[in-house]
C-alpha cells in the first residue's frame with residue numbers, strides 16, 4: 001500500500017483533544033493506504049462535529065476529501081470567527097433556532113439551558129445510539145463530555161462540553177454558540193421542556209389548578225404560569241427569586257446585560 005505523510009495543524013479549542021506535544025503546532029502524520037481527511041482528523045482524536053473548516057494547501061475541502069501525500073492541512077473548530085468568503089463550510093451557521101439533546105451526565109446543564117429558555121431534550125434512559133439518532137433526525141446539537149459519541153457518523157451537530165461545573169457549562173455553551181441574545185428566562189418548563197404560559201386568576205380554568213398550589217401561596221400570589229406540556233404550575237415565589245438571582249449573577253459575571 002502507498003505510504004502517505006502530511007503536515008497538519010489544529011486551531012483554537014480543537015487542541016484540547018490533542019496530546020500536549022501536538023497542540024498549536026504543525027506536526028507530521030504518516031500512514032499507509034488511502035483515507036479521507038475526516039478519517040485522518042478523527043484518528044488523531046478530534047471528533048468531526050467539532051470541525052467547521054478544513055484547508056488543504058490553501059483551499060477549503062469537504063470531509064470526504066482524499067488526502068494526498070505531502071498535503072498541508074489546517075483544521076478549524078466549529079463557530080470559529082473567520083473570514084469565510086469563498087470557502088466551503090462543513091456545516092450551516094449560525095443556528096437561528098438552536099435546539100439541543102443532552103447526554104445523560106449533563107442533567108444540571110439541561111435545567112440551566114431550559115431555565116434560559118432553550119429547547120433541550122433529555123432522558124436518563126437514552127443510550128449513545130438513541131442520543132445520536134435523536135440529534136441526527138431532529139437536527140439537534142448533541143452536548144456531551146464523551147468524544148466517542150460525537151464521532152458517530154450520523155451526528156453532524158455536536159459539542160464537547162469542557163467544563164465540569166453546570167454554572168460554567170451554561171456559560172461555555174452560550175459563549176461558543178453566541179446565544180446570549182437569545183436567552184428568554186422562565187419561558188420553558190424546567191421539568192419537561194415545553195412552553196410555559198401565564199395563567200390568569202380570573203380565568204375559569206384557574207379553579208381546576210388551585211389544588212396544585214399551596215394554600216399559603218394562593219393567599220398572596222396573583223401571577224401564575226402553567227406548563228403546556230406537563231401542566232405544572234409555576235409562581236414567582238422564593239424559588240423564582242433564587243433562580244432570578246442566579247441568572248443575574250451569570251450575566252453580570254460574564255459582562256452581559
Ligand SMILES: [Zn+2]
Nearest residue numbers: 189192227230
Ligand atoms: Zn412541563
